[in-house]
Amino acid sequence: MERILDVKNLHVDFKTYNGTVHAIRGVDFHLNDGETLAIVGESGSGKSVTVRSVLRLLAKNASISQGEVLYHGEDLLKKSEKEMDNLRGNKISMIFQDPMTSLDPTMTIGKQVAEPLLIHNKVSKADALKRAEEVLRLVGIPNPKARMKDYPHQFSGGQRQRIVIAIAIVDYPEILIADEPTTALDVTVQAQIIDLLRELQQKIGTSIIFITHDLGVVAGIADRVAVMYAGKFVEYGSVDEVFYDPQHPYTWGLLDSMPTLNTSEQDRLNSIPGTPPNLLNPPTGDAFAPRNAYALQIDTEQQPPFFKVTKTHYAATWLLHPDAPKVTPPVSIQQRFKKYQAWLEGDVK
Template sequence: MDKILEVKDLHVNFATYNGTVQAIRGVSFDLNAGETLAIVGESGSGKSITVRSILQLLAKNADIAKGSILYHGDDLLQKSEKGMDNIRGNKISMIFQDPMTSLDPTMPIGKQVAEPLLIHNNVSKKDAMARAEEVLRLVGIPNPKARMKDYPHQFSGGQRQRIVIAIAIVDYPEILIADEPTTALDVTVQAEIIDLLKELQQKIGTSIIFITHDLGVVAGIADRVAVMYAGKFVEYGSVNDIFYNPQHPYTWGLLDSMPTLDTSEANRLNSIPGTPPNLLNPPKGDAFAPRNKYAMEIDEEEQPPYFKVSKNHYAATWLLHPNAPKVDPPASIKKRFEKFKELGGSVK
C-alpha cells in the first residue's frame, strides 16, 4: 500500500504560566491509501494535539519543537499559512467532536456545505450548491434539496453530525481526520455514523484517522490501531493484534475496562488505578509505571524502546525484554489470546 502521510518523531510543547508542558513526546506513524488508522487513549493522552498538528490548528502557545509531517513527501510543517489553506478542507479535512460548535447557527446548512468548494475550487455558486445537495444526500439527510435552506437547530444531533461530515467530504479529501465524532451521540446513532464513515470511505476512496477513547468503536472501523499514553504511542498494530494479542499493560487495562457479553454483576469491569502523569515534568522512565502493577525497577529509570511482536505489531514495554519475568495478564486478556489462536494467529 502507498504511504500518503508520514509523521516522524513529532514533539509538541505548550508554554504555560507554570512551565512547558511536553504534550507530544516523539510520536511517529504513517497512513496508507484507503486505510483507517485509529488512535486511542484516555483524555489528555495527546490524541487531538497529534492530529491538529497535521493541519497546524494548534493554540498560539503551542510549539512544534521537533519532527516532520510528510504529505506525499512534502513537509507540512514547512508550509506557510497560505500553503496550509490550500491543504485544509481540500486535501486533508477534519470532523470535530461537537457539531454545534462546528456549524454556524446563523447560516443555512446548504451554504455551509458549499462553502469549501467556493473557497478551494473555481466553481460557480450554482454548481457548489448542486454538489452540496449531492453530498447531503450521500450522508443520508432526507429531502436534501428542501432542507438545504434549514438552519442547524432544525436538525437532530445525529443529522447535525452528518452535516459536519458532509462539509468535511464535499471536496473529496484524500485524508479525513475524525476527532471523536461519535462521543456526543447515543449508541444507536454512533453505530450509524460509523457505518456512514465506512460507506463513504468506499465511495470516495479517502483514508481516515479516527480519534477515540472508546475501544469498542475502534473494532468496527479500524484497520490499524495506535494506543497512546502521556504523549507517546505505547503500542500499535492491526486491529486483531490490539484486540486479541495485546502486549502493553496499558492496552490490557483499556481492554479490561470494556464491557462485553460476559460482563455481569458478579463479574464487574475493572478500571486503571491512578491518573496520567503531569507532563510539565515527564517521568524519567516509563510514564505508565506508577499505574502499572507489573512495573519493574527499570521502568522507573528508563523509557522502554519498541519491541517487535510481529511484522507490524510493536509495543513499548520492558515486559517484552528477553530477560523480563513472565507475568499473567488479566483473565479477560487471556480469553482474547485464546480467541486470537482461534482466528489463526499465534501467541509467542
C-alpha cells in the same frame, strides 16, 4: 501500499503559567493509502493535539518544537500559512468532536456545506449548492434539496454529525481526520456514523485517521491501531493484533475496562488505577510505571524502546525484553483472545 502521510519524531509543547507542558513527546506514525488508522487512549493522552499538528491547528500557546509531517514527501511544517489554507479542507479535512460548535447557527446547512467548494475550487455558487445537495444525500440526510434551507437547530444530533461529515468530505479529501466523531451520540447513532464512514471511504477513496477513547468503536472501523499514553505511542499494530494479542499493560487496562455483551447495569467496570503523569516534568522512565502492576525496576529509570512482536506489531514495554520475567495478561484479556480464536475457527457463531 503507498504511504501518503508520515509523521516523524513529533514534539509539541504548550507554554503555561506553570511552565512548559511537553504534550507530545516523539510521536512517529504513518497512514497508508485507503486505510483507517485509529489512535486510542484516555482523555488527555495527546490524541487530538497529534492530529491537529498535522493541519497546524494548534492553540496560540502551543508550538511544534521538533519533527516532520510529510504529506506525499513534503513537510507540512515548512509550508506557508497560505499553502496550508489551500490544503486544509481540500486535501486533508477534519471532523470535529461537537457538531453544534462546528456548525454556524446563523447559516443554512446548504451554504455551510457548499462553502469549502467556493473557497478551494473555481465553481459557481449554483454548482457548489448542487454538489452540497449531492453530498448531503450521500451522508443520509433525507430530502436534502428542501433541507438545505434549514438551520442546524432544526436537525437531530445524529443528523448534525452527518452534516459535519458532509462539510468535511464535500471536496473529496485524500485524508479525513475524525476526532471523536461519535462521542456525544447514543450507541445506535454511533453505529450508524461508523457505518457511514466506512461506506464513504469506499465511495470516495479517502484514508481515515480516527481518534477515540472507545476501543469498542475501533473494532468496527480500523485497519491499524496506535495506543497513546502521556504524549507517546506505547503499542501499535493491526486491529486484530492489538485487540486479541495486546502486549502493553496499558492496552490490557484499556481492554479490561471495556464492557462486554455479558456486562449488566449492575456490574462495575474495571478501571486503571491512578492518574496520568504531569507533563510539566515528564518522567525519566516509563510514564505508565506508577499505574502498572507489572512494572519492573528499569521502568522507573529508562523509557522502553519499541520491541517487535510481529512485522506489523510493536510495543514499548520492558516486559518484552528477553531478560524480563514472563508475565501473562489478565484473565479477562486471555478470555477475550480465546473467544476470538474460537470464532475464527468456527466454534462460536
